[in-house]
Amino acid sequence: MQRKTHPLLIAFAVLTFLFLVGPLIIIIGASFSDTSFLTFPPRGLTLHWYQNAFEISAFKRTFLTSLMLAVGGTALSMCIGIPAAYAMARYRVELPRFLGNVFVLPILIPEIVLGFSLMKSLAMGINLPIMVSLLVGHALIVLPYCVRVVGASLNSFDFSIEEAAVSLGCPRWKAFFTVLLPNVKAGIIAGFILAFITSLNDVSVSIFLTGPGVSTLPIQLLAHMEQFFDPTIASVSVLLMGVTVAVMAIVERTLGLTFLTK
Amino acid sequence: MPPRLRAWALATPATLLVLLFLGLPVLSTFATTFGDPKGPFATYAAFFNSRFRTTVLWRTMEVALITTIVSVAVGFATAWVVAKTPGRLKSLLIIAAVFPLLTGVVVRSFAWLVILGKNGILNNFLIWIGAITEPFSMLYTQGSVIVAMIYLFVPLMILTLVGVLEGIPQDLTDAAASLGAKPSAAFRQVVLPMAVPGLIVGSVLVFTGSFTSYATPQLLGGERQMMMGTFLYQNAMVRFDWVAASTVAAIMVVVTLATVLVMSKLAHRLNPVAG
Amino acid sequence: MTVSLSIENVTAHYGTTKVLEDLSLHIAEGELVSLLGSSGCGKTTTLRLVAGFLEPTAGRIMLGDRDLTRLPAHSRDIGLVFQTYALFPHLTVRDNVAFGLKQRGVSTKERNTRANDMIDRVGLNALADRYPANLSGGQRQRVALARALVIEPPLLMFDEPLSNLDAKLRVDMRVEIRRLQQANGTTALYVTHDQEEAFSISDRVAIMNAGRIMQLDAPEVLYSRPANAFVADFVGFENMIPMKAIAESGDAVRAEMPGGATLSLPKDTFTVPAQNFILATRPEGLLVAPSGDGIPTTLGLRTYLGRAYQYQCETPAGELKANGPLTQPFESGSNAVLIPQAEQCCLLPAEPA
Numbered sequence: 001m002q003r004k005t006h007p008l009l010i011a012f013a014v015l016t017f018l019f020l021v022g023p024l025i026i027i028i029g030a031s032f033s034d035t036s037f038l039t040f041p042p043r044g045l046t047l048h049w050y051q052n053a054f055e056i057s058a059f060k061r062t063f064l065t066s067l068m069l070a071v072g073g074t075a076l077s078m079c080i081g082i083p084a085a086y087a088m089a090r091y092r093v094e095l096p097r098f099l100g101n102v103f104v105l106p107i108l109i110p111e112i113v114l115g116f117s118l119m120k121s122l123a124m125g126i127n128l129p130i131m132v133s134l135l136v137g138h139a140l141i142v143l144p145y146c147v148r149v150v151g152a153s154l155n156s157f158d159f160s161i162e163e164a165a166v167s168l169g170c171p172r173w174k175a176f177f178t179v180l181l182p183n184v185k186a187g188i189i190a191g192f193i194l195a196f197i198t199s200l201n202d203v204s205v206s207i208f209l210t211g212p213g214v215s216t217l218p219i220q221l222l223a224h225m226e227q228f229f230d231p232t233i234a235s236v237s238v239l240l241m242g243v244t245v246a247v248m249a250i251v252e253r254t255l256g257l258t259f260l261t262k
Numbered sequence: 263m264p265p266r267l268r269a270w271a272l273a274t275p276a277t278l279l280v281l282l283f284l285g286l287p288v289l290s291t292f293a294t295t296f297g298d299p300k301g302p303f304a305t306y307a308a309f310f311n312s313r314f315r316t317t318v319l320w321r322t323m324e325v326a327l328i329t330t331i332v333s334v335a336v337g338f339a340t341a342w343v344v345a346k347t348p349g350r351l352k353s354l355l356i357i358a359a360v361f362p363l364l365t366g367v368v369v370r371s372f373a374w375l376v377i378l379g380k381n382g383i384l385n386n387f388l389i390w391i392g393a394i395t396e397p398f399s400m401l402y403t404q405g406s407v408i409v410a411m412i413y414l415f416v417p418l419m420i421l422t423l424v425g426v427l428e429g430i431p432q433d434l435t436d437a438a439a440s441l442g443a444k445p446s447a448a449f450r451q452v453v454l455p456m457a458v459p460g461l462i463v464g465s466v467l468v469f470t471g472s473f474t475s476y477a478t479p480q481l482l483g484g485e486r487q488m489m490m491g492t493f494l495y496q497n498a499m500v501r502f503d504w505v506a507a508s509t510v511a512a513i514m515v516v517v518t519l520a521t522v523l524v525m526s527k528l529a530h531r532l533n534p535v536a537g
Numbered sequence: 538m539t540v541s542l543s544i545e546n547v548t549a550h551y552g553t554t555k556v557l558e559d560l561s562l563h564i565a566e567g568e569l570v571s572l573l574g575s576s577g578c579g580k581t582t583t584l585r586l587v588a589g590f591l592e593p594t595a596g597r598i599m600l601g602d603r604d605l606t607r608l609p610a611h612s613r614d615i616g617l618v619f620q621t622y623a624l625f626p627h628l629t630v631r632d633n634v635a636f637g638l639k640q641r642g643v644s645t646k647e648r649n650t651r652a653n654d655m656i657d658r659v660g661l662n663a664l665a666d667r668y669p670a671n672l673s674g675g676q677r678q679r680v681a682l683a684r685a686l687v688i689e690p691p692l693l694m695f696d697e698p699l700s701n702l703d704a705k706l707r708v709d710m711r712v713e714i715r716r717l718q719q720a721n722g723t724t725a726l727y728v729t730h731d732q733e734e735a736f737s738i739s740d741r742v743a744i745m746n747a748g749r750i751m752q753l754d755a756p757e758v759l760y761s762r763p764a765n766a767f768v769a770d771f772v773g774f775e776n777m778i779p780m781k782a783i784a785e786s787g788d789a790v791r792a793e794m795p796g797g798a799t800l801s802l803p804k805d806t807f808t809v810p811a812q813n814f815i816l817a818t819r820p821e822g823l824l825v826a827p828s829g830d831g832i833p834t835t836l837g838l839r840t841y842l843g844r845a846y847q848y849q850c851e852t853p854a855g856e857l858k859a860n861g862p863l864t865q866p867f868e869s870g871s872n873a874v875l876i877p878q879a880e881q882c883c884l885l886p887a888e889p890a
Contacts, residue, residue: 013343023373084276091269110474117287201366437623439610441637
């Protein structure tokens with residue numbers, strides 16, 4: 001009983017999806033091209049650029065930095081974000097209204113402004129080590145995911161379940177871990193993944209905070225592109241897409257992808 | 263422990279992180295702009311008196327606005343089709359929209375370098391079909407930035423609007439039909455007004471996102487198509503003029519906040535019951 | 538303007554699943570007919586077919602002399618009240634009610650007048666400028682009703698309109714619905730799973746099961762004279778005893794039940810329909826007595842119902858429920874007989890195995 005959709009509209013949607021997927025396919029094609037400038041379709045196939053990508057130590061080093069930041073920043077953000085989300089959902093009356101807005105600030109303030117301001121205040125102002133500044137910056141930009149995505153599932157959580165656990169003799173802190181967290185697992189996984197991806201791909205904050213010897217992969221890619229324009233970038237991009245595919249597979253397994261439209 | 267204390271104890275670490283490491287630094291950036299000996303607004307006067315700087319601002323606005331309008335139009339039409347697609351095919355389409363969204367902005371901008379470059383695929387293709395004889399550079403134009411931005415933001419728009427359209431109960435469109443509304447009337451009078459909040463949220467995300475973007479204008483616009491993001495970076499890290507950089511930053515914050523405020527007012531006016 | 542609705546030999550599918558089979562139903566002018574059944578019986582499908590949200594795979598739907606079968610939903614001119622009310626959340630009460638008039642090209646002035654009149658009639662004039670989100674369930678229900686009535690449709694349809702209301706409001710609202718329907722003399726089709734609701738407001742009720750109408754009759758007939766075992770069970774004939782006629786004497790038929798007990802059924806009060814039949818009764822149709830010509834039983838648990846005692850009874854034919862007088866309570870474990878009361882029993886033809 002689906003209403004019919006106009007064929008022109010369907011054709012338009014098909015074109016949109018070609019527009020969305022096409023460029024990514026082009027990158028994949030380019031990464032196997034055996035010409036040194038990027039063409040598509042590739043004339044001959046080679047794995048040379050992948051070999052190159054693995055041989056350039058800066059890529060490996062910065063990828064590890066990015067990974068550390070994404071895991072560390074997200075973990076830090078979750079550790080302080082989940083309690084905050086819990087407090088706001090559970091103690092609505094006790095906390096002032098504006099507190100919710102505080103956690104929107106990292107979305108509201110443009111990332112590039114945050115990056116610049118952090119550079120000025122932390123890296124230059126109080127001479128914080130590069131890695132620490134980066135960690136703080138990444139924790140900040142992913143905090144909204146931790147607070148709001150987890151908060152969304154907490155808002156539909158029935159806190160009388162927690163009280164039931166306490167009335168059955170379970171200490172409050174234990175009820176938090178054994179009753180509450182398992183019930184908002186989906187929100188936590190969703191928040192973690194969105195946060196992780198955001199951190200991994202971040203440019204605007206990192207570009208200001210990276211410094212001598214410490215860089216992240218996206219920044220390294222930008223720097224590389226300014227000097228060389230060869231398919232090595234394409235092969236690194238394809239490898240990064242691999243990471244994305246892996247993450248999406250995890251999402252699909254645990255939550256189903258439809259949660260992303262909510 | 264009384265509930266109020268417990269609540270604050272739980273919320274304090276995250277609140278402190280935001281206030282200390284976002285609030286203070288951003289405020290200090292603002293403070294920098296008022297410290298000019300020639301008067302508190304001298305830096306802003308300098309900005310708006312400079313032909314070059316205002317051009318950057320208007321160009322950024324123009325790019326963001328075009329990106330937003332095209333993304334809304336393309337996103338809405340596509341989301342409409344996706345929302346009506348049954349079962350497995352729909353999941354596939356959602357994946358096709360999510361995947362680019364999860365792929366980094368550097369990778370996605372890079373793809374357009376490959377397509378639009380002098381030795382790029384589009385030039386190859388145009389020569390091959392005989393439309394042109396010599397490759398020409400399509401990069402570092404306003405057009406190249408806009409295309410890449412649209413590419414960046416259309417998936418976001420699609421996903422936002424699919425959620426919105428799916429949230430409109432079938433019963434409502436059925437009710438409209440039973441009351442005599444033709445499909446076009448039901449669309450105008452029921453579906454569209456109910457989608458307004460989503461359209462506005464999506465537009466704000468796209469506008470502020472493209473207005474403050476850095477990587478895409480850097481890669482596809484270069485020096486010739488300087489935008490606010492790249493201009494801020496250049497002032498800060500190339501010319502080391504932190505006052506000028508802070509001024510650009512402050513203007514970006516003001517424009518972003520104003521957009522959010524105006525659009526949420528507008529949303530409220532158009533659909534008084536939403537949120 | 539009142540017209541009749543004819544559903545003629547309609548078959549419908551969801552995908553490849555057949556959900557309605559050769560269904561026919563005629564609703565006379567000004568009549569209110571309910572479709573009653575549990576979920577999945579096809580009642581809502583029938584309504585959606587008439588509304589035009591579904592297309593039948595065979596058959597015809599006529600409203601008066603208009604053939605609706607292939608007409609798009611928006612051209613059918615039917616007032617429909619949804620289970621969810623389906624009020625437009627972005628429109629005020631008045632604009633919700635005026636929506637249908639707007640589609641008919643009625644001028645702003647006139648449609649406001651007519652909408653206000655209708656809002657008045659359902660008693661919501663103080664709330665005309667509110668949004669649905671700020672109304673109670675009962676108020677929303679009234680808006681939905683007003684919205685369907687204001688277009689003065691020749692046919693009104695209700696899809697479980699009261700299922701989201703609390704019990705007290707349900708009773709008030711169904712009286713209101715019946716009053717408005719009768720005042721306008723509008724033909725109406727009413728879908729519900731609630732037997733009391735259907736019986737209380739309908740001229741006739743169709744009890745449905747698995748895409749077919751099992752019996753279509755006035756509520757009084759359905760209640761006391763179900764035509765088959767399904768309907769009997771549905772309207773509360775809790776005891777269903779399969780029986781077999783074994784002998785016939787002058788004024789009675791002797792019948793045997795599982796377990797070997799026999800019962801004599803006087804011909805002047807019982808009409809045996811076939812050799813194999815079912816004796817269907819409600820608990821009050823079996824009288825518990827110390828002795829007599831009845832079903833021998835050992836009484837089990839006794840519960841107090843206010844007007845009688847009810848007993849769980851062990852009999853050769855299985856466990857039955859029977860009522861006994863308040864004046865003569867029996868102890869659990871005592872032996873008694875259950876005497877069928879002719880006016881509260883039904884003899885139904887046995888279902889083909």
